[in-house]
Each structure stands twice: as C-alpha cells, then as structure tokens.
Amino acid sequence: MTDLCRILFVDDDPGILSGLQNVLHRERRRWHMTFALGGEAALAEIRANRFDVVVSDMRMPVIDGAALFGTLRREAPETFRIMLSGSDCEAAMDDIHTLLPKPCSAATLREAIERALLRSI
Amino acid sequence: MVDLHDVRPFLFSEVIPLAGLPTRQLPGVEPPTRRMAALDSMQAALLRETDRLVLRVIAVQWALALVFGLMTSKPLLGLAAGTGLAMLGVATITTLRSFAGARHGLAVAQLAWCALIGTLAPTLVETGPLLALGALAMLALYRDARLVATATIAIVAHQLVLAAVVPTDLGALANQLAVVVVIAGVLVVACRRGAADQRNDARRVAQLARVTAIVERKVREHTLELQEEIEQFREIVESTEAVAFEYDIVKNQLMYVAPQAARLLDCEPADLRMGFLLRRVHLDDRANALREYEQFCQGHRGPSHSFDCRLLATHDRVVFVRMHVSKRPGSRRVRGFCLDITRHKELECDLQQSQKLESVGRLAAGVAHEINTPIQFVGDSVEFVRGAVDDLLDLVAQQRAIVRGVLDGTVSREQAIAAEETVELIDLPYLTSNLPTAIVRAVEGVERVARIVRSLKVFSHPDQPEMVEVDINQAIDSTLTIARNEYRYVADLVTDLRELPRVWCHAGDLGQVVLNIVINAAHAIAAAKPTERGTITVATRLDGDHVEITIADTGCGIPEHARHHIFDPFFTTKAIGKGTGQGLSIARSVIVDRYGGTLTFDTVVGAGTTFRIRLPARPHALEAAA
Numbered sequence: 035m036t037d038l039c040r041i042l043f044v045d046d047d048p049g050i051l052s053g054l055q056n057v058l059h060r061e062r063r064r065w066h067m068t069f070a071l072g073g074e075a076a077l078a079e080i081r082a083n084r085f086d087v088v089v090s091d092m093r094m095p096v097i098d099g100a101a102l103f104g105t106l107r108r109e110a111p112e113t114f115r116i117m118l119s120g121s122d123c124e125a126a127m128d129d130i131h132t133l134l135p136k137p138c139s140a141a142t143l144r145e146a147i148e149r150a151l152l153r154s155i
Numbered sequence: 156m157v158d159l160h161d162v163r164p165f166l167f168s169e170v171i172p173l174a175g176l177p178t179r180q181l182p183g184v185e186p187p188t189r190r191m192a193a194l195d196s197m198q199a200a201l202l203r204e205t206d207r208l209v210l211r212v213i214a215v216q217w218a219l220a221l222v223f224g225l226m227t228s229k230p231l232l233g234l235a236a237g238t239g240l241a242m243l244g245v246a247t248i249t250t251l252r253s254f255a256g257a258r259h260g261l262a263v264a265q266l267a268w269c270a271l272i273g274t275l276a277p278t279l280v281e282t283g284p285l286l287a288l289g290a291l292a293m294l295a296l297y298r299d300a301r302l303v304a305t306a307t308i309a310i311v312a313h314q315l316v317l318a319a320v321v322p323t324d325l326g327a328l329a330n331q332l333a334v335v336v337v338i339a340g341v342l343v344v345a346c347r348r349g350a351a352d353q354r355n356d357a358r359r360v361a362q363l364a365r366v367t368a369i370v371e372r373k374v375r376e377h378t379l380e381l382q383e384e385i386e387q388f389r390e391i392v393e394s395t396e397a398v399a400f401e402y403d404i405v406k407n408q409l410m411y412v413a414p415q416a417a418r419l420l421d422c423e424p425a426d427l428r429m430g431f432l433l434r435r436v437h438l439d440d441r442a443n444a445l446r447e448y449e450q451f452c453q454g455h456r457g458p459s460h461s462f463d464c465r466l467l468a469t470h471d472r473v474v475f476v477r478m479h480v481s482k483r484p485g486s487r488r489v490r491g492f493c494l495d496i497t498r499h500k501e502l503e504c505d506l507q508q509s510q511k512l513e514s515v516g517r518l519a520a521g522v523a524h525e526i527n528t529p530i531q532f533v534g535d536s537v538e539f540v541r542g543a544v545d546d547l548l549d550l551v552a553q554q555r556a557i558v559r560g561v562l563d564g565t566v567s568r569e570q571a572i573a574a575e576e577t578v579e580l581i582d583l584p585y586l587t588s589n590l591p592t593a594i595v596r597a598v599e600g601v602e603r604v605a606r607i608v609r610s611l612k613v614f615s616h617p618d619q620p621e622m623v624e625v626d627i628n629q630a631i632d633s634t635l636t637i638a639r640n641e642y643r644y645v646a647d648l649v650t651d652l653r654e655l656p657r658v659w660c661h662a663g664d665l666g667q668v669v670l671n672i673v674i675n676a677a678h679a680i681a682a683a684k685p686t687e688r689g690t691i692t693v694a695t696r697l698d699g700d701h702v703e704i705t706i707a708d709t710g711c712g713i714p715e716h717a718r719h720h721i722f723d724p725f726f727t728t729k730a731i732g733k734g735t736g737q738g739l740s741i742a743r744s745v746i747v748d749r750y751g752g753t754l755t756f757d758t759v760v761g762a763g764t765t766f767r768i769r770l771p772a773r774p775h776a777l778e779a780a781a
Contacts, residue, residue, distance in 0.1 A: 049596055052593070056535060120527030120528070120531075139538070
C-alpha cells in the first residue's frame with residue numbers, strides 16, 4: 035500500500051467528491067485517493083498524512099482553496115497542488131502548480147495528476 | 156421713477172448745478188435764453204389779452220361817441236369821432252402786429268376819447284377827469300409804466316390845453332392834476348411790481364421747465380436702462396434650456412411663455428396657449444399633471460413644487476419634462492419653468508440598465524460557478540456510468556459465453572476463472588453499490604442546472620413595458636438561487652416565505668432589488684466576522700393591504716454617519732471597484748417611484764441590518780376596476 039501514490043481531493047460539494055471518486059475508481063490500484071469535504075477537513079488530512087498531490091476547489095466556506103494551498107505550501111512544500119475551480123484564482127496563483135478550469139473532464143484531470151506524479155517522483 | 160432728491164435742489168436754489176449731469180439738451184432750447192423766452196411768452200400772452208380787452212372797450216366807446224355825435228348833430232363831434240376812429244384803426248393794426256410803440260397810440264386815443272366827451276358834452280364835463288382816470292386804470296392792465304406815463308402826460312396836456320382855452324379855476328385844476336399824478340404814480344408802482352412779479356414768474360417757469368427737462372431726461376434714461384435690463388433678462392431667460400412661463404390663476408391665462416417652448420414642441424410661437432399646451436400633455440399623464448397643478452394652485456403643495464410629465468411634440472415625439480412651479484403667498488401669478496429631461500430620463504434608463512447589467516454580470520460569474528459544480532459531477536458521473544457500462548457489458552459477454560458453454564457442454568473452467576477475474580477487475584460490488592447513486596446524482600445535477608437557468612428568466616425581461624401579476628415568493632426564490640454564490644461562503648440562508656397574493660410589478664425589477672440587498676447583506680456579514688458564518692433571513696408576509704419583504708443579516712450594521720446617505724446615488728462604503736453606489740439608490744427608485752411602496756431599514760452597528768420592502772398589494776382594486 036505504501037507504494038501507492040497518495041492523492042487528496044478537496045471540495046465543499048459532496049456531489050463533486052462522489053463524482054470524482056466514481057470516475058477515478060479505475061485508478062484505485064495505482065492511487066490511494068482520499069476525499070475531504072471542505073477546507074477544514076482537508077487541513078486535518080494534510081496534517082495527519084503526507085500527500086503527493088492535492089486537488090482542491092477554490093471557493094469554499096471558512097477555509098478556501100487559496101488558504102488551504104497557502105498552508106500546504108508552508109507545511110508540505112513537496113506536495114503538488116492542483117486547483118480545480120470555476121472561479122477566479124488570481125489571488126492564489128503563486129500557490130498553484132496547475133490550474134484546471136471547472137468543468138473538467140475525467141481524462142484531463144487524470145492526465146494532470148499523472149504529470150504531477152511524474153514531476154513529484 | 157426719478158428720485159425727488161435729485162429734483163429738489165433745482166426747485167429751491169437759484170444756481171442749478173449742471174456739472175456732473177449729462178449735457179444733453181432739449182432740442183431747440185438754449186438754457187441762457189430759456190428765462191427770456193419764458194418772460195417773452197408770458198408778456199406776449201398778457202399783451203394779447205389786454206389788447207383784446209382794451210380794443211373792445213375803445214371800439215364800444217367810439218361807437219357810442221359816434222351815436223352821441225349824430226344825435227346831437229354837432230359837426231365838431233362828428234369830426235372828432237372820425238379822427239378818433241382813424242387813430243383807433245391805426246392803433247389797432249399796429250397793436251395787432253405787435254408794434255411796440257402802438258400801445259402808446261392806443262393810450263392817447265383812449266384819452267382823446269375822454270377829452271372829447273369831456274369837452275364836447277358839457278353835461279359830462281364833471282365826469283371827464285373820472286373817465287380819464289378809468290382809462291388810466293385800464294391801461295395799467297398792460298403793467299407797462301411807460302404806457303401809464305404816456306397816458307398821464309396826455310391827461311395833463313389836455314387839462315392844461317383846456318385851461319388855456321377855457322377859463323378855469325386854477326385851484327381846482329391843480330387839485331385835479333394832483334389827483335391824476337398821484338393815481339398815476341400808484342399805478343406806475345403797481346405796474347413795476349407787476350412786471351417784477353411777471354419776471355419772477357418767468358424765472359420760476361424757466362426753472363420748472365429746466366427741472367422738467369432734467370426729470371424727463373432722467374426718466375428717459377432710466378426707461379432706456381430698464382428696457383435694456385428687461386431685454387437682457389429676456390435674452391437670458393430665452394437662451395436657456397428651461398422654458399419659463401407665468402400663469403394668472405384668476406384670469407386662467409398664460410401671461411408669458413418663453414419661445415423655446417415652440418422649439419420643444421415643434422409648434423408655432425402663436426400656438427402657445429393654455430388649451431394647446433394642455434392638449435399636448437401625454438394622455439396617460441394628463442390627469443396626474445392637472446391634479447398636481449391644481450393642488451399646487453390651491454396651496455396644498457407648498458410655495459414651490461415640481462413634477463414630471465410627458466409632452467407630445469409633433470410626429471408623436473415624446474418629450475419628458477420636469478415642471479417647477481412656484482407662487483408667492485397671496486399672489487395670483489404662478490411662475491415656473493419647464494425643463495426638457497428627455498436625455499436625463501434616457502440616461503436614467505441607461506443607468507438602470509447598466510446597473511442591471513452590472514448585477515447580472517457579477518451574477519454571471521456566480522452562476523457560472525453554480526452551474527460548473529453540477530456540470531462537473533454530472534460529467535464525472537456520466538463518465539463513470541459509461542465506463543461501468545463498458546465493464547459490465549464485457550462481463551455480461553463473458554458470462555453469456557459461459558452460459559452458452561454450459562448449454563453446449565463446452566464450457567471450460569478457465570472461462571469461469573476469467574469471468575471471476577473480470578468481476579474483481581471491474582470491482583463489481585463497487586459498481587453495484589455506486590452505479591444507481593451516480594445516475595441519481597447525474598439526474599439531480601441536471602435538475603440543479605435547470606433550476607438555475609429557470610431562475611435566470613426572472614432577469615431576462617428588462618424591457619417588458621407592461622406590469623404583470625408576479626408571484627413574489629417565486630421571484631425571491633429564483634433570485635436567491637442565482638445569488639447563492641454571493642452568500643453561500645459567508646452566510647446561511649433562512650427563508651420564511653408566507654402565502655401572498657400576486658402583485659402587479661416586474662419580477663426582474665423586484666429580483667434586482669432583492670439581489671442588491673442580499674449582496675449587501677453578504678458583504679456586511681463578510682465585513683463583520685471574516686471567519687464566522689452569518690445568517691441572512693428572507694421573509695415575506697401579507698400585512699393588511701401591503702406585501703412585506705424583509706431581508707435581515709447578522710452583518711456589521713450601517714454606521715451612523717452613512718445612514719442618511721445609503722439611498723443617495725453613487726454613495727458607497729465599499730472599497731473602490733467593489734460597489735458603484737447605485738444598488739440601493741435604484742432599489743429605492745424602483746420600489747418607491749415605480750411601485751408606490753416603501754423601502755426602509757433598521758440597523759444596529761455590530762448586530763446587523765434589516766431592510767423592509769413594502770409593496771401595495773392591489774389585486775382587489777384591480778379586480779374591482781376590471
């Protein structure tokens with residue numbers, strides 16, 4: 035299990051998370067995927083575990099994507115940060131490695147994660 | 156017009172200060188000769204009058220003398236009368252030609268008559284001197300001492316000649332002469348005094364004429380100045396955009412209308428009468444404009460008032476005007492002006508439109524985000540279902556082959572192992588448990604998108620001119636759906652929408668008002684507690700004949716100094732670029748001006764603000780009208 039790449043998905047909409055979980059289920063043998071509902075849960079996750087890639091939404095209540103990535107950058111700088119968002123992310127650009135506009139196809143997301151994993155290895 | 160202080164010094168002083176006055180003179184009158192001219196004219200008048208009197212008296216006397224002479228048939232008397240008449244003729248002609256010496260001739264002729272009567276009518280001898288004195292008195296009317304002197308000399312000469320011819324008592328003669336001389340002396344003094352009075356009168360008349368001339372000149376100058384000023388004012392009044400007018404309430408008549416009105420209405424200046432103008436008021440505005448005007452005239456609207464209405468120019472061009480009227484208390488004249496605010500109205504419309512666009516533009520981003528989320532998971536779910544269906548079809552194909560193999564008796568164990576491996580590969584238990592929910596989620600996502608798109612329709616009729624019956628709750632619900640992105644990250648939404656009658660309005664207008672207030676509420680909550688979520692409560696209820704919408708937030712409240720300005724256009728407490736200051740201004744204009752409702756607020760700094768919209772619910776009235 036430890037050989038699996040660890041990926042964290044963060045969104046405040048459970049529908050998004052379930053969709054991602056379903057569509058990426060095929061990768062379960064290669065990736066260990068964790069799904070966090072909202073910024074606070076995500077923060078708890080990244081403090082408890084190490085992740086290779088974090089894919090997060092931008093606009094979330096209380097702790098948004100920018101705040102999360104800011105923290106992540108300070109606390110786990112080796113983690114690759116992908117923003118999956120439909121809104122303006124100008125303010126957080128420095129903390130984002132890859133920006134994927136919502137809506138984004140599963141193939142695009144998969145490809146972005148693959149590239150991130152290649153870089154982070 | 157002319158101040159009396161200007162005139163008084165000229166009336167009461169000899170010296171008339173001409174310095175400092177414009178030296179424009181009356182045409183044909185020179186100041187130094189003015190007094191002489193006045194004197195001459197007075198003297199001439201006096202002479203003419205006296206001449207007429209004296210000539211008449213003398214003519215009557217001589218006629219009597221002639222009759223008397225004929226009756227007594229004394230040839231000498233007839234001769235004297237003839238001579239006297241001739242002298243009179245000469246005297247008359249010369250007098251009438253105003254020959255200066257002629258009156259001396261008259262005097263002598265008159266006295267000659269007296270002498271004649273005295274000499275030739277012995278019965279009248281005693282009256283002779285008296286007649287002479289009477290003649291002397293009459294001649295004194297000329298107020299000419301020289302004439303009196305001539306007459307006196309004539310009397311004295313006659314008495315002396317008479318005394319030489321006829322034996323006379325010298326004492327009585329001296330007595331008579333003394334009386335004549337004394338009376339003559341008195342008359343001379345009277346004449347001189349009369350002449351002096353006449354000169355004084357002439358001087359006064361001349362002064363008066365001069366003062367009159369000055370006064371007239373000043374009046375003319377002031378009149379000219381006033382005319383110039385009036386002309387200037389007229390030019391100013393008639394060169395502005397505002398059409399000034401004046402109306403007499405009692406006469407019910409327009410006293411003045413600035414000629415720009417003709418340009419404004421594309422008509423002839425002669426057409427600008429009350430009836431014509433009233434007919435040009437837009438039919439929809441006529442009743443209201445008349446009511447406003449009449450109420451103003453009756454004093455129910457204060458000393459000045461303004462109202463808007465539409466006028467029709469030719470070719471059905473509609474002109475928006477703002478009428479400002481004012482009236483002084485007790486006055487019967489209403490003055491006012493009328494401003495063409497068509498451009499203003501157009502801009503107002505544009506501004507509202509642009510504000511709406513701005514709101515909608517900001518919404519578009521939020522809506523995009525709102526739609527993106529369901530689209531994202533609908534896409535993911537469908538993708539998952541597609542992959543799962545492929546996997547399941549593979550599995551089904553394998554299992555079909557096994558089934559066929561069983562029936563044929565050719566099935567191998569390897570086939571069954573492969574199928575079981577496929578079950579594990581595609582994680583059949585996962586698919587079994589997640590496929591149905593993925594499909595449900597996709598359907599829900601599509602429904603969410605559909606709801607957002609339906610909600611946008613509220614804002615999609617900005618130009619619909621007619622009001623329609625609107626379900627307020629539905630309009631609010633749609634608005635809140637669209638605005639969800641504006642508040643969902645900072646606040647929870649609580650709605651309490653009670654049953655309401657439908658209200659005649661534009662759903663888009665109302666939606667925009669609610670949207671502006673909800674966005675403000677979200678900003679207020681974000682400003683108050685950046686890390687804590689607040690609550691926005693939207694409630695509706697029927698209160699009597701009004702529909703009440705309240706939008707309450709738990710935000711920062713409105714600071715004291717801003718409370719009086721929040722409805723002012725372009726007033727904003729937000730950072731530059733964050734707000735244009737038009738949201739509440741337009742909200743107020745929509746609610747108050749367009750729908751006759753009210754928009755009020757309660758606020759507590761640090762605790763929150765509640766906006767209260769009250770709209771008249773008039774379905775019953777409308778039903779009754781229909």
